[in-house]
Amino acid sequence: xxxxxxxxxxxxxxxxxxxxxxxxxxxxxxxxxxxxxxxxxxxxxxxxxxxxxxxxxxxxxxxxxxxxxxxxxxxxxxxxxxxxxxxxxxxxxxxxxxxxxxxxxxxxxxxxxxxxxxxxxxxxxxxxxxxxxxxxxxxxxx
Numbered sequence: 503x504x505x506x507x508x509x510x511x512x513x514x515x516x517x518x519x520x521x522x523x524x525x526x527x528x529x530x531x532x533x534x535x536x537x538x539x540x541x542x543x544x545x546x547x548x549x550x551x552x553x554x555x556x557x558x559x560x561x562x563x564x565x566x567x568x569x570x571x572x573x574x575x576x577x578x579x580x581x582x583x584x585x586x587x588x589x590x591x592x593x594x595x596x597x598x599x600x601x602x603x604x605x606x607x608x609x610x611x612x613x614x615x616x617x618x619x620x621x622x623x624x625x626x627x628x629x630x631x632x633x634x635x636x637x638x639x640x641x642x643x644x
Contacts, residue, residue, distance in 0.1 A: 516627070517558040517597070517615065518565035519588040520572065526586055526629055534588065534621035556619060557600060561612025562587070566640040569632040581634030589628040590621050
């Protein structure tokens with residue numbers, strides 16, 4: 503599936519969650535759960551962001567950009583396949599804009615969201631490994 507096919511779906515409640523690929527088997531069986539070990543801590547206090555919220559994007563390009571940045575931070579690589587994006591369907595009701603990092607959101611295409619909710623396995627539509635090809639198609643072809 504080409505990346506452009508994802509872009510028209512965000513208004514329908516399609517969201518994108520970024521995770522390490524190693525987490526995919528557990529997420530396929532249990533869903534995306536709140537209060538999982540966090541990868542992001544506040545600089546000063548070292549406390550987790552939010553209250554164990556689930557984080558998502560409503561635009562694939564933002565998710566790809568975040569995934570590429572995270573891939574570099576964790577693995578010193580971009581497009582390694584060690585990071586994946588989970589495409590899922592969700593009612594927009596529990597989701598709120600995540601305004602914790604406005605500088606990173608300066609060039610966003612959509613909204614960065616968070617919610618105190620669980621994403622069940624049956625809400626998952628697709629798993630998208632973040633590869634060099636996806637990054638080039640989404641970010642470098644413009």
